[in-house]
Amino acid sequence: MTRRLTFLRVALALVCALGAPGAQAQADAAKLERGRKLMEGVVACGNCHMQRGPQGQLLPEKGLSGGTVIVDAPEMRAVAANITPDRATGIGGWTDAQLRRAIREGVRPDGSVIGPPMPIEFYRHLSDADVDAIVAYLRAQPAVSAAQPKSVYRIPLPPNYGPPLGKVGAPPASNKRRYGEYLVQIGHCMDCHTPRKPDGQLVMARLGAGGQVIEGPWGKSVARNLTPHASGLKAWTDAEIARAIRTGVSRDGKPLKPPMGFSFYKNIDDAEMAAIIAYLRLLKPQPFGGG
Numbered sequence: 001m002t003r004r005l006t007f008l009r010v011a012l013a014l015v016c017a018l019g020a021p022g023a024q025a026q027a028d029a030a031k032l033e034r035g036r037k038l039m040e041g042v043v044a045c046g047n048c049h050m051q052r053g054p055q056g057q058l059l060p061e062k063g064l065s066g067g068t069v070i071v072d073a074p075e076m077r078a079v080a081a082n083i084t085p086d087r088a089t090g091i092g093g094w095t096d097a098q099l100r101r102a103i104r105e106g107v108r109p110d111g112s113v114i115g116p117p118m119p120i121e122f123y124r125h126l127s128d129a130d131v132d133a134i135v136a137y138l139r140a141q142p143a144v145s146a147a148q149p150k151s152v153y154r155i156p157l158p159p160n161y162g163p164p165l166g167k168v169g170a171p172p173a174s175n176k177r178r179y180g181e182y183l184v185q186i187g188h189c190m191d192c193h194t195p196r197k198p199d200g201q202l203v204m205a206r207l208g209a210g211g212q213v214i215e216g217p218w219g220k221s222v223a224r225n226l227t228p229h230a231s232g233l234k235a236w237t238d239a240e241i242a243r244a245i246r247t248g249v250s251r252d253g254k255p256l257k258p259p260m261g262f263s264f265y266k267n268i269d270d271a272e273m274a275a276i277i278a279y280l281r282l283l284k285p286q287p288f289g290g291g
Helices: 002-039 096-105 128-139 176-186 238-247 270-281
Strands: 069-073 076-079 213-216 219-222
Touching: 002 128, 096 128, 176 270, 238 270
Parallel strands: none
Antiparallel strands: 069 076, 213 219
């Protein structure tokens, strides 16, 4: 009996040891797939970190190699960084922990603070699992050698965006309202769709009221009111909201302008889109714009 138990224990240990690589491979594949879903969907980092053509069209063949001038104003000239795994010009020399800190806390490996328009205030909500998935996705991208100029800020940057983060979790997808809020946060929708004060700070008391004017190769875009107000989404059906987010076609059939990331948002699945809309429906109704 003792020999039989010993044999069974050894056999079980061998099965676990042999099965571990397969289990780890499945876990890694699942993490990479989650990263792909986020990056090519609601988080849409490529909407800034891909290069653009003369009409503002994205150039995906250049990968996430940066170079787009996101803001060119008296306060700053913000240029998207190369976030491909190139060691010399991208993030190839950064550790996973350094990448997580840069994404969620806005601090580079050298200790310098990442300036706007990187939406760190919203990325601080990224769960540990989701930021790890994004890091896995970035690691899997082709390395592109493309040195980009540094952003120039003529305004003081904050010393930090808050205290160091501890563990961060995501609400369950089964809680549609809370999960929708989470997706809107990590998709940094309100970074454009909330009015700003003259100093650039968001007017959080008017969350989602729209009104920001955003200039680019496409001309001027005016951020829409996303609240359930008469000047916002009150009269829109769920299908109309989903179509506008995914395809850039407004309720009246007119095309919407960049920088809305329609080419990414088209990949948001039905469950996540329903959660996003459920959250938008519960925002405090606000008249359009205002600072």
